[in-house]
Amino acid sequence: MASKVVARVSRHNWHRNTDLVELRRSGYVPYTKRNDRHYVPKPMRVHARSEACEALTALSQVMAANCDYNPDSDYPFEIMAPMEKLAHYMGVLHVYNNGRKAYDVALNALSVMEQLQYAIVMHDKDTDSGQNKPLRIWLSEKFFTSRGIAVDEIRQWLGQFRTWAIKNGLTETLRTKYERHLLRIEHIGIDLKNRHSLRNRLKQIKRWVVSPDLAREKERAVGQLEDALDTIENSERLDAVLDGLQGRINASAKGKRKANPFYQAFVSWSGKAMPHQVVQLEAALKKDQPGLLPRDPESYYRQLLERAGQL
Numbered sequence: 001m002a003s004k005v006v007a008r009v010s011r012h013n014w015h016r017n018t019d020l021v022e023l024r025r026s027g028y029v030p031y032t033k034r035n036d037r038h039y040v041p042k043p044m045r046v047h048a049r050s051e052a053c054e055a056l057t058a059l060s061q062v063m064a065a066n067c068d069y070n071p072d073s074d075y076p077f078e079i080m081a082p083m084e085k086l087a088h089y090m091g092v093l094h095v096y097n098n099g100r101k102a103y104d105v106a107l108n109a110l111s112v113m114e115q116l117q118y119a120i121v122m123h124d125k126d127t128d129s130g131q132n133k134p135l136r137i138w139l140s141e142k143f144f145t146s147r148g149i150a151v152d153e154i155r156q157w158l159g160q161f162r163t164w165a166i167k168n169g170l171t172e173t174l175r176t177k178y179e180r181h182l183l184r185i186e187h188i189g190i191d192l193k194n195r196h197s198l199r200n201r202l203k204q205i206k207r208w209v210v211s212p213d214l215a216r217e218k219e220r221a222v223g224q225l226e227d228a229l230d231t232i233e234n235s236e237r238l239d240a241v242l243d244g245l246q247g248r249i250n251a252s253a254k255g256k257r258k259a260n261p262f263y264q265a266f267v268s269w270s271g272k273a274m275p276h277q278v279v280q281l282e283a284a285l286k287k288d289q290p291g292l293l294p295r296d297p298e299s300y301y302r303q304l305l306e307r308a309g310q311l
Contacts, residue, residue, distance in 0.1 A: 001069045001157045001158070001160070001161045002064060002065050002067065002069065004157060005064040005067070005144070005149070005157075006061050006064045006065055008147045008148065008149055009057065009060040009061055009064055009147050010057065010061060011283065012057065012060070012146075012147050014048060014052075014053040014056055014057070015047050015048070015053070016290050017146065018290075018291065019116050019117075019118075019142075019146060020048065020056075020112075020116060021046050021047075023112070023115060023116060024043075024044040024045065024046060024048060025043055025044075025046060026041065026043060027040075027041030027042045027043050027044055028041055028044075028111075028112060028115045029041055029111070029115065030108060030111065031104070031107045031108050031110070031111040034111065052109075052112075055090075055092075055105050055106070055108070055109040056109050056112060056113070058090045058091075058092075058109075059086065059090060059106060059109040059110060059113065060113075060143075062081075062086045062089040062090055063079050063086065063119070063137070063139060064139075065089075066079055066080050066081040066085075066086065066089075067079055067080070067139055068080050068178065068181075069157075069158060069161050070161070070162075070165070070174050070178065071158045071159075071161070071162055071209060071210070072162070072171075072174075072175075073178055075138060075199075075202040075203075075205070075206065076158075076205065076206055076209055077138050077139040077140075077143075077205065077209075078136065078137070078138050078181075079136075079137040079138070079139070080177070080178075080181050082135075083103070083106065083107070083110070083133060083134050083135075083137070084101060084103065086106060087103030087105075087106035087107075090103075090105070090106055092104075092105040092106050093106075107134075110134060110137070113143075116142070116146075117140055117142050118139070118140055118142050118143040118146060119137055119138065119139060119140060119143065120137070120138040120139075120140055120198070120201060120202070121134045121136075121137050122134070122135055122136040122137070122190065122192075122195070122198065123135070124190055135185075135190050136185065136190060138202060138205070140205060141205055141208045145294040146294070148286055148293040148294065149293075150263075150293060150294065150297045151208070152260065152263065152297065154209065155209065155210075158209060260297075260298060261298075262298050262299075262301040262302040262305060263297060263298065263301045265301070265305055265310065266301040266304055266305055269305065269308060269310055273308070277308075281304055281307050281308055282304065284307070285300065285303055285304060285307065289303075
């Protein structure tokens, strides 16, 4: 899944990003002025410099590559690498002769991503260095939707990721990796127990990831199973209850596919077409109508099929 997200963010044109245009129009706060109460943001020119766009693209790529896409994690889309490592991957980490490390380019790019609400950053004092720095980072839903990745695509990719992990026996490995990450965070001294607003925001992202239909179906399934187990005098066998629940889940999935006919038709056609043809069609449509996919996904896939001559 990481490769799919990295491919999408690599093709993103920041000059056409409406969120960045609005932020620069009103002015944003540099990272060094983040704690200055008296700093007043100044309006900037609409189009960012190429160096700033390259820094945003590089940071997006390394964050997407080091993101936790396991849907079973407590808080999904957490970056599993420290900020210093991300700067190293970006190629902007500078180490002085006295051992001091600097990565202002990465910090400024992260500050812009945070003000765009593409990333959720937890700032705190590092116990090792004693400096206040970004210690935990999560990707928000806007990070994906701003790059033209629809909610249904994210849910489909996460489902495929889970299936792949189960098929290859990697669920335990992923769980161990996540627990090792939590141990590193605990060593630094970071705790989310008293950060209620942050926890609620992260839970909101997880609810966005999980399909509402699937969540409601799960609640109904759990309730019916509990009723079946509590009702001892009921002669109906448990396997019959499970078969009925599975049938309803399959019917719900079929209804979901019928609700998105153009998307399903596009997935079917793109699997048979040449990859470069699909990429060219998507790039041309996104250039003509940049905000169509997050605004109206079905219309986006319908126009793709029309341009491909499938309608």
